Amino acid sequence: MAAITTAGPSTAASEAFPIAARTTDAVKEYGKGDAMVRALDSITVAFDKGRFSAIMGPSGSGKSTLLHCLAGLDRLTSGTVHIGEVELGSLNDRQLTMLRRVRVGFIFQSFNLVPTLSALDNIVLPLTIAGKKPDAAALAEVVRITGLGDRLKHHPNQLSGGQQQRVAAARALASQPEIIFADEPTGNLDSRASTDLLDFLRHAVTELGQTIIMVTHDPLAAAHADRVVFLADGRVVSEMQAPTADSVLDVMRHLGD
Amino acid sequence: MIGISLRSLLSHKLRLALTTIAVILGVSFVAGTFILTDTINATFTSIFATANAGVAVTVHGHPIAGETGGVGGGQNHPIPTSLLTTVRAVPGVKDAVGNIFREGATLIGHDGTPIGGNGPPTFGANWITNSGISPYRLRSGSAPQQPNDVVVDAGTAAKNGLAVGQTLPIVFLGGVEEHFTITGIAGYGTSDNLAGATIALFTESTAERVLEGQNKYDSILVSAQSGVTDVVLRESIAAALPSYAEAETGQQAAAAAEQSTESTISTFIGTPLLVFAFISLFVGSFLIINTFNILVAQRTRELALLRALGATRAQVMASVLVEAAVTGLVASILGFVVGILIARALLSVFGSASTGGVTLLPRTFIIAVLVGTIVTVIAASLPARRATRIAPVAALAEALPETQPLPRRRIVIGLVIFVLGCAALLVGLFTSAGSKLQLIGAGFLGVFLGVALLAPLLVVPIAIVLGWPVAHVRGAAGILAGQNARRNPRRTALTAAALMIGLALVTCVAVLTDSVRVSTNDAIEGAFRADFIVFTQGPDFNTQAAQALQQDPSLADVTEVRGTSVLIRGSSQGIAAIDPANLGSVLSLTMVSGTASAIASANTAIVDSTEANASGVHLGQLVTFTFPQGASVPVRIGGIYTANALVSGYVVSLATMEPNVPAARDTIVLANAANGVSPSQAEVALHHDVKAFPLLMAMSRSEYRTFVGASLDSFLNLIYTLLAFAIIIAVLGIANTLILSVLERTREIGLLRALGMTRSQTRSMVRWESVIISLLGAVLGLAVGLGLGVAVSGSLHDLGITEIAIPGSNLIFYAIIAGVFGVVAAIFPTIRASRVDILRAITTE
Numbered sequence A: 001m002a003a004i005t006t007a008g009p010s011t012a013a014s015e016a017f018p019i020a021a022r023t024t025d026a027v028k029e030y031g032k033g034d035a036m037v038r039a040l041d042s043i044t045v046a047f048d049k050g051r052f053s054a055i056m057g058p059s060g061s062g063k064s065t066l067l068h069c070l071a072g073l074d075r076l077t078s079g080t081v082h083i084g085e086v087e088l089g090s091l092n093d094r095q096l097t098m099l100r101r102v103r104v105g106f107i108f109q110s111f112n113l114v115p116t117l118s119a120l121d122n123i124v125l126p127l128t129i130a131g132k133k134p135d136a137a138a139l140a141e142v143v144r145i146t147g148l149g150d151r152l153k154h155h156p157n158q159l160s161g162g163q164q165q166r167v168a169a170a171r172a173l174a175s176q177p178e179i180i181f182a183d184e185p186t187g188n189l190d191s192r193a194s195t196d197l198l199d200f201l202r203h204a205v206t207e208l209g210q211t212i213i214m215v216t217h218d219p220l221a222a223a224h225a226d227r228v229v230f231l232a233d234g235r236v237v238s239e240m241q242a243p244t245a246d247s248v249l250d251v252m253r254h255l256g257d
Numbered sequence B: 001m002i003g004i005s006l007r008s009l010l011s012h013k014l015r016l017a018l019t020t021i022a023v024i025l026g027v028s029f030v031a032g033t034f035i036l037t038d039t040i041n042a043t044f045t046s047i048f049a050t051a052n053a054g055v056a057v058t059v060h061g062h063p064i065a066g067e068t069g070g071v072g073g074g075q076n077h078p079i080p081t082s083l084l085t086t087v088r089a090v091p092g093v094k095d096a097v098g099n100i101f102r103e104g105a106t107l108i109g110h111d112g113t114p115i116g117g118n119g120p121p122t123f124g125a126n127w128i129t130n131s132g133i134s135p136y137r138l139r140s141g142s143a144p145q146q147p148n149d150v151v152v153d154a155g156t157a158a159k160n161g162l163a164v165g166q167t168l169p170i171v172f173l174g175g176v177e178e179h180f181t182i183t184g185i186a187g188y189g190t191s192d193n194l195a196g197a198t199i200a201l202f203t204e205s206t207a208e209r210v211l212e213g214q215n216k217y218d219s220i221l222v223s224a225q226s227g228v229t230d231v232v233l234r235e236s237i238a239a240a241l242p243s244y245a246e247a248e249t250g251q252q253a254a255a256a257a258e259q260s261t262e263s264t265i266s267t268f269i270g271t272p273l274l275v276f277a278f279i280s281l282f283v284g285s286f287l288i289i290n291t292f293n294i295l296v297a298q299r300t301r302e303l304a305l306l307r308a309l310g311a312t313r314a315q316v317m318a319s320v321l322v323e324a325a326v327t328g329l330v331a332s333i334l335g336f337v338v339g340i341l342i343a344r345a346l347l348s349v350f351g352s353a354s355t356g357g358v359t360l361l362p363r364t365f366i367i368a369v370l371v372g373t374i375v376t377v378i379a380a381s382l383p384a385r386r387a388t389r390i391a392p393v394a395a396l397a398e399a400l401p402e403t404q405p406l407p408r409r410r411i412v413i414g415l416v417i418f419v420l421g422c423a424a425l426l427v428g429l430f431t432s433a434g435s436k437l438q439l440i441g442a443g444f445l446g447v448f449l450g451v452a453l454l455a456p457l458l459v460v461p462i463a464i465v466l467g468w469p470v471a472h473v474r475g476a477a478g479i480l481a482g483q484n485a486r487r488n489p490r491r492t493a494l495t496a497a498a499l500m501i502g503l504a505l506v507t508c509v510a511v512l513t514d515s516v517r518v519s520t521n522d523a524i525e526g527a528f529r530a531d532f533i534v535f536t537q538g539p540d541f542n543t544q545a546a547q548a549l550q551q552d553p554s555l556a557d558v559t560e561v562r563g564t565s566v567l568i569r570g571s572s573q574g575i576a577a578i579d580p581a582n583l584g585s586v587l588s589l590t591m592v593s594g595t596a597s598a599i600a601s602a603n604t605a606i607v608d609s610t611e612a613n614a615s616g617v618h619l620g621q622l623v624t625f626t627f628p629q630g631a632s633v634p635v636r637i638g639g640i641y642t643a644n645a646l647v648s649g650y651v652v653s654l655a656t657m658e659p660n661v662p663a664a665r666d667t668i669v670l671a672n673a674a675n676g677v678s679p680s681q682a683e684v685a686l687h688h689d690v691k692a693f694p695l696l697m698a699m700s701r702s703e704y705r706t707f708v709g710a711s712l713d714s715f716l717n718l719i720y721t722l723l724a725f726a727i728i729i730a731v732l733g734i735a736n737t738l739i740l741s742v743l744e745r746t747r748e749i750g751l752l753r754a755l756g757m758t759r760s761q762t763r764s765m766v767r768w769e770s771v772i773i774s775l776l777g778a779v780l781g782l783a784v785g786l787g788l789g790v791a792v793s794g795s796l797h798d799l800g801i802t803e804i805a806i807p808g809s810n811l812i813f814y815a816i817i818a819g820v821f822g823v824v825a826a827i828f829p830t831i832r833a834s835r836v837d838i839l840r841a842i843t844t845e
């Protein structure tokens, strides 16, 4: 437990890009026999601290599976996953839960919020679950940059899709996790709302040094990232630093999406 | 459309399982009651038929007024033994035998305690030597020949290990033990005994002596010569009889006994059980409404899609109702089967003589299936109406938010029903309206329905209050539990209301019994002055005990209180008789007018003020008592007193009663410690004296008070048992609602788990929601129950319930139990919740 909660950036300070999360020979198989699907086929990949990484690839290429395994929501068939120095395979359910609670934040494509709770209660939910008091200053900052100030008392069904995703993003930031995982966070948003959200995530990385790993289908979204990893058929097939929408689209076309 | 309902039914098997259990429980209670009473009736019918097989005509006295009805028929006046000669002389009579058959021969088992306790009656009778007429059939050994021989019934013998050759102590009419030798074991007709009652058979002269026959028979059994029909023989016998006797054919006698038995069983067993069965079904219907409401809510999109594709409202309604009807039908059939098991279990508890199986009438099956199916369909019709209001566009929209405000119409309807219920209840309780019981029943129903309809308004405030401590103890899980409990107030209210009904009834009965306890405590304290009381829980006892106590120098003022029933203005009434000389030293009567000692004059009575007011009797008036012997005696009212816990109604002197009753019987005996003898010494002496009378109990005044209180507890326990069904159904209802809610919230729970909620926090969240719902039911139940209990107790002021007591510790206990029920109800739902697959929850659309 101590290893989970105390791991910080200091251990890797000497390296140029400290590693936030990595997999080694990650294999994930679903089903058995003829129906067996190899969603991840021996993936070895590392994600840098303090950077905004995107994962792209055709539908069914294993993006979500990789993200879930990295985030401790699912377990590998073989291979290892590390968050910081902690190997997730060695953790039991309770330890994994604690890791998600303390070190990881999430933004899903939809159904991100608990309908009975107000926006504010949703934002502080991970802290409430952990039995912690939110840090007032940090919370105020998160609320300010998400621009949700006048919506905090509203319940999710009184918010637009874009606002709901911003609440989810604010929640992911509020517990000050080491890594935020986002699976198609803009999938249900129009271009205006998705640009807002992506600017917000970009801002969190640049200004606050947040680490974000985002799965997306949208080259425009990927262009907000520092680096893109391309998957196909459960393998890493390519990657790109400082992507632009055009360069991403090029690669994607190449992959035959 | 019907195909769609059936497919939907199959795919919701699990969700409907608990609804099915609720219907099964309710229906099984109804079916079990019918099967039980039918079986008991059938047992008696066959007993009466076989026992009367050889009897062509029965001769007996006229029915004793006020002693009609009961198992086996009413009691008749005995007839003189000399009548036997008259009957034998009637042409066509083959043989006639005298039959003595009376209650009051109690066998003492090997462990020294009375066989049968205070349960079934204990009969003594003469052995009838003509086996063609006799209902008794020897199974082993021989008929009684010596004065101290006895034959016992086979059922009692088998149950208590009695065998031919053994010595058997027997107590007659509450007196001292006498020792007999068992010479034989006999059946009654083809059965082992008379449905659980014990029968001891003696020679005629012994029966005459021990049962105080006084040269009288209870009946004469006649067989006919061949060629003479029963009807013809009855007519010729009737013509020869004096006016005090009558004749019936054996068949008529059996039919009369059967009818009287049937109505007695339905009054004392059938009707009360059916009331509780109805309560269970009523509670079960809440569970059915809730389940179908939730199913409709979950199927909103599916039903809206059907509507969008052109299904009419009627088709949507039908699809829900067909699902309900099939569920109700299947559950009712299962309930009928469970009812058979329940009836069997109860029969073995009652120790009835029914040897083979149970009686299954087609009527029982039809009622069970109709009741179960109709209740299910009616309960589901509310959700079905809701389903018809789903707009086709709902198919395209996101699932609607669950909470909608309670429509004003419903609030008004709830209030009206509640107020009408209260009014019916109060009219039923406090006025002498004709249909009292129906009004009270309707009142309870109205109050429960009204509160259930209004309960959604109370859910939010009460859940906030109850949720507050939970949130503080259980953190996030507690906060979410409170919020979940009130996110759908109607669902929570309906779930809690089911528990409310059971708890309200329990609370009502607890208030009533506690009020009775406190009132009688005070009343017993004030009612008698004597240090000791001797009594029995069986029929009145003979005077042997009083005589023994009068010999004891440690005791003084030994006073018998005797009882008999008389006819006053056509209605039968119990009266008491006491020695006026001791009245002042053992009783403390508060006189309204006249004096208690007035009864010292011949044919003078005192009467309690309630009875005097009710029948308009005043001081100095003459009232005619018609005694069992037939004598009509004008009695002058010499005083009016306030009724108390020991004495009520008319009281006369022993001298006034004695000449008019066949044999002296004591109801209780009161005594004081003699002068110079300490109460504890006197008590030791008393207990020593009473030891010789196995059926009698001797107690000091304070012991007696405790004893009366304890008998109230066993009443309360009986009510708990009968309400257990309703409460089990309510707990199932909580479990059902929670499971459905958990399924509905799968994604939400998965999200919480992803955000770091542990499995145990998840379980805690569901468990505390359950506890909050249960406590909500408890709060409503205790409040409603208190109101009902106070109203019912208050209405019984005239029956001596002068104080209303609220059993605080019981109420706290009920609230705690309700909380525990919440935890129990949550067991399965918590398991479901903690097993939610995070990935499935957050990835499935």
Ligand SMILES: Nc1ncnc2c1ncn2[C@@H]1O[C@H](COP(=O)(O)OP(=O)(O)OP(=O)(O)O)[C@@H](O)[C@H]1O
Residues within 6 Å of the ligand: A030, A031, A037, A038, A039, A057, A058, A059, A060, A061, A062, A063, A064, A065, A066
């Ligand atoms: N629970 C499961 N059982 C069986 N197969 C699964 C399961 N989850 C994913 N798969 C399979 O694993 C492969 C990778 O799925 P994954 O969800 O990771 O794809 P993806 O890249 O996220 O696709 P998309 O862009 O459509 O979301 C697919 O072939 C999918 O069918």
Ligand SMILES: [Mg+2]
Residues within 6 Å of the ligand: A063, A064, A065
């Ligand atoms: Mg995906």
